[in-house]
Amino acid sequence: MYYLHEDIISNTANSEEEQTDSSKQAIVSPEDYIKHPLQNRWALWFFKNDKNKTWQANLRLISKFDTVEDFWALYNHIQVSSNLMSGCDYSLFKDGIEPMWEDERNKQGGRWLITLTKQQRRADLDRFWLETLLCLVGEAFDDHSDDVCGAVVNVRTKGDKISIWTTDYQNKDAIIHIGRVYKDRLGVPPKVIIGYQSHADTATKSGSTTKNKFVV
Numbered sequence: 285m286y287y288l289h290e291d292i293i294s295n296t297a298n299s300e301e302e303q304t305d306s307s308k309q310a311i312v313s314p315e316d317y318i319k320h321p322l323q324n325r326w327a328l329w330f331f332k333n334d335k336n337k338t339w340q341a342n343l344r345l346i347s348k349f350d351t352v353e354d355f356w357a358l359y360n361h362i363q364v365s366s367n368l369m370s371g372c373d374y375s376l377f378k379d380g381i382e383p384m385w386e387d388e389r390n391k392q393g394g395r396w397l398i399t400l401t402k403q404q405r406r407a408d409l410d411r412f413w414l415e416t417l418l419c420l421v422g423e424a425f426d427d428h429s430d431d432v433c434g435a436v437v438n439v440r441t442k443g444d445k446i447s448i449w450t451t452d453y454q455n456k457d458a459i460i461h462i463g464r465v466y467k468d469r470l471g472v473p474p475k476v477i478i479g480y481q482s483h484a485d486t487a488t489k490s491g492s493t494t495k496n497k498f499v500v
């Protein structure tokens with residue numbers, strides 16, 4: 285508890301008595317008026333597939349936040365992924381990292397990829413994406429959270445995808461730790477294998493699948 289003079293507390297909750305007796309002090313905890321800071325500032329991006337535009341031109345910054353309260357205000361203000369049109373993405377990236385392979389912090393990197401069946405849009409997509417967001421803003425990967433760049437949800441007719449992007453596909457310890465924690469947080473059964481692929485391989489793939497650098 286902190287003891288603060290009523291002058292620096294928002295007026296709205298003051299009683300008449302408090303307003304007429306300036307010698308009284310209100311007891312207010314910073315918990316009551318300071319937003320809870322996150323370790324990082326994050327930027328939410330939206331991608332809408334307009335075939336007349338380049339991929340990069342279809343990517344738009346929605347907003348940035350760096351407190352728990354502002355995260356929830358934004359999350360509660362926007363559509364859940366399952367309500368987006370097919371072809372759309374949300375991306376949540378650390379401030380200063382653009383959600384594309386070309387960014388300095390992504391170009392040596394890769395992603396843990398969760399591929400969903402069509403049935404999972406209804407059952408899992410929105411809760412998996414929210415859990416992914418909470419892993420990011422809550423820095424869930426211990427000492428390896430620094431390797432995280434961001435996360436993406438791709439809403440696609442052929443099957444939705446969610447991924448966590450990390451900065452260097454050669455940082456094996458970080459990648460394996462992040463993969464294990466992430467799989468556990470999503471509640472993916474142990475027998476279901478998830479894979480990590482480098483962006484370089486994804487960007488140059490010829491067939492429909494990219495080879496895994498790691499699996500958990």
Ligand code: MGP
Binds near residue numbers: 339340383385440
């Ligand atoms: P996608 O949106 O990641 O997956 O990539 P989708 O739509 O499921 O397609 P698939 O190929 O994985 O089956 C679709 C296309 O968008 C890519 O082939 C690229 O042309 C473009 N694209 C996607 N990303 C993430 C990037 C990027 O980071 N940079 C650039 N320049 N193009 C990208």
